[in-house]
Amino acid sequence: MNVVYFAWVRERIGLPHEQITTDAATVAELVDELRAREARYEAAFADISALRVAVDQELSDFDASLKDVREVAFFPPMTGG
Amino acid sequence: MDIRVQQERFDAGAELNGFDPNGAGAVVTFTGLVRDVAGGLEQMLIEHYPAMTEKALREIAAEAEARWQLSNVLVIHRFGSLQPDEPIMMVATASRHRDAAFEAATFLMDYLKSRAPFWKKETTAAGENWVESTVKDEEALKRW
Numbered sequence: 001m002n003v004v005y006f007a008w009v010r011e012r013i014g015l016p017h018e019q020i021t022t023d024a025a026t027v028a029e030l031v032d033e034l035r036a037r038e039a040r041y042e043a044a045f046a047d048i049s050a051l052r053v054a055v056d057q058e059l060s061d062f063d064a065s066l067k068d069v070r071e072v073a074f075f076p077p078m079t080g081g
Numbered sequence: 082m083d084i085r086v087q088q089e090r091f092d093a094g095a096e097l098n099g100f101d102p103n104g105a106g107a108v109v110t111f112t113g114l115v116r117d118v119a120g121g122l123e124q125m126l127i128e129h130y131p132a133m134t135e136k137a138l139r140e141i142a143a144e145a146e147a148r149w150q151l152s153n154v155l156v157i158h159r160f161g162s163l164q165p166d167e168p169i170m171m172v173a174t175a176s177r178h179r180d181a182a183f184e185a186a187t188f189l190m191d192y193l194k195s196r197a198p199f200w201k202k203e204t205t206a207a208g209e210n211w212v213e214s215t216v217k218d219e220e221a222l223k224r225w
Contacts, residue, residue: 004130006128006130006198006200007128007200007202007211008211054130054133054198057130057132057133057136057137058133059137059196071132073130073133073198075130075198075200076200076211076213076214077195077213077214077219078194078195078196078197078198078199078200078214079194079195079199079200079201079211079212079213079214080158080170080193080194080195080196080197080198080199081113081169081170081190081193081194081197081199
């Protein structure tokens, strides 16, 4: 699936998006998998309460299923307007 | 419904004049400008999620249309590099009654603030800083 990062999440991880092959069943499991990778992921995902997630371009939750999902995006709370 | 996500500057006056109320008696507009809160703002960079932004704005606008029976709604939101005092975004609502037009515009603003995928980064002489959302922004959604 395509995993996309925005704002300081993108800056901490050091890339805007990447293709990831995963067996994670939920967003939370994917986060655990990413955190275990490298320090820069740990830095980005250290405080989940500071993050929001979109699954296939819809705002979602960390317990959301990843079944048939094509894109997951991680970002800080939005600051539009 | 007219939803635009764009980099280019827009003219709020021209947008208002071009906004068709479709026979409604009340039009309300709001324009948000780049604010230099702390002084010394050199640039505001607005990042967004292209694959999601327009869809999210349409959903928010459709919700406003349904709740207040709007005869037209306009949302313009910019991204990219902006200077102080430049317009960032604009909403316009048209309805038979002013209360509905005002309320719908406020609703749109509240939702655009924390449910549309934009992120603002300020650059000053001291460096770069991501603008953080506030508890107040989130609280504002509860009244709807």
